[in-house]
Amino acid sequence: MSVDAYLNFQGNTREAVEFYAEVFETGTPKIMTFGEVPPNPEYPLPEEAKNWVMHTRLNICGSNVMFSDTFPGMPYTQGNNITLAIVLDDEEQLRKYFNRLKDGGQVEMELQETFWSKSYGSLKDKFGIGWQFNYGMSEY
Secondary structure (H helix, E strand, O other): OEEEEEEEEOOOHHHHHHHHHHHHOOOOOOEEEHHHOOOOOOOOOOHHHOOOEEEEEEEEOOEEEEEEEOOOOOOOOOOOOEEEEEEEOOHHHHHHHHHHHOOOOEEEEEEEOOOOOOOEEEEEOOOOOEEEEEEOOOOO
């Protein structure tokens, strides 16, 4: 089990992750773009955001650091663009941690199946810390 840092950017994730990959000599990262995601009519994707990064990951000095661009129209504040990610292969444990941290906090996305995970959710705890929960690791 690990707690991973998740960094968000506003349209320049690819530039940032390529820079960090070069600095830390991690090799070329696999990148999933918003344009590769199945479309959702409730959240239309602007044309200019199709090449933005939905998700990528680097292993820096033994720790996973994940990256993505903020979805167009979502709030973004430089300096507050980091969350902690819980990635587990035990769904019951994942749910337990999620339910404990949401007490007094604000759920942004209830745990649910997505196209990349059997169970994913996000919340801000009562101290304002952002958390993401993901069942299992993907290749990205």
